[in-house]
Amino acid sequence: MSEQSPPADVLPEYAERVLDVADRIPPGRVMTYGDVAEWLEDGGPRQVGRVMALYGGAVPWWRVVRADGALLPGHELGALDHYRAEGTPLKEASRAAEGHLPRIDMRRARWDGDDRTGGHT
DNA sequence: AGCGTGACGAGTA
DNA sequence: ATACTCGCCACGC
Numbered sequence: 001m002s003e004q005s006p007p008a009d010v011l012p013e014y015a016e017r018v019l020d021v022a023d024r025i026p027p028g029r030v031m032t033y034g035d036v037a038e039w040l041e042d043g044g045p046r047q048v049g050r051v052m053a054l055y056g057g058a059v060p061w062w063r064v065v066r067a068d069g070a071l072l073p074g075h076e077l078g079a080l081d082h083y084r085a086e087g088t089p090l091k092e093a094s095r096a097a098e099g100h101l102p103r104i105d106m107r108r109a110r111w112d113g114d115d116r117t118g119g120h121t
Numbered sequence: 122a123g124c125g126t127g128a129c130g131a132g133t134a
Numbered sequence: 135a136t137a138c139t140c141g142c143c144a145c146g147c
Contacts, residue, residue, distance in 0.1 A: 033129055044142050045129040053128045067130055
């Protein structure tokens with residue numbers, strides 16, 4: 001009897017890795033979907049996005065953002081609340097018009113996976 | 122088997 | 135700044 005169906009009671013290893021990376025992103029910092037995929041050296045931004053969409057609820061999903069710094073549709077305010085609470089560098093539009101929510105300042109918030117913990121900076 | 126869709130990315134107009 | 139196209143990979147119909 002060959003098991004033709006893969007196990008479903010555990011998350012796919014790829015998903016587990018993606019969640020692990022998302023979970024190790026320090027507060028006040030963010031990683032793009034593409035960066036996570038690149039950091040894992042496997043899959044692509046879309047694949048990471050899929051994992052986050054399915055299992056992101058188990059990790060600080062707001063720390064995984066799009067490359068253009070746009071907030072997640074439908075969770076903009078939720079994510080924004082976390083960003084302000086964590087001190088994530090935001091780039092507020094000069095023209096703070098309604099409907100024009102601030103974007104993440106990727107240049108400052110982007111984290112490349114270098115924790116530098118234990119070191120002495 | 123093909124086709125459309127998506128929590129994407131980068132390039133070009 | 136926005137809009138559109140192409141490339142990418144996995145899933146559902």
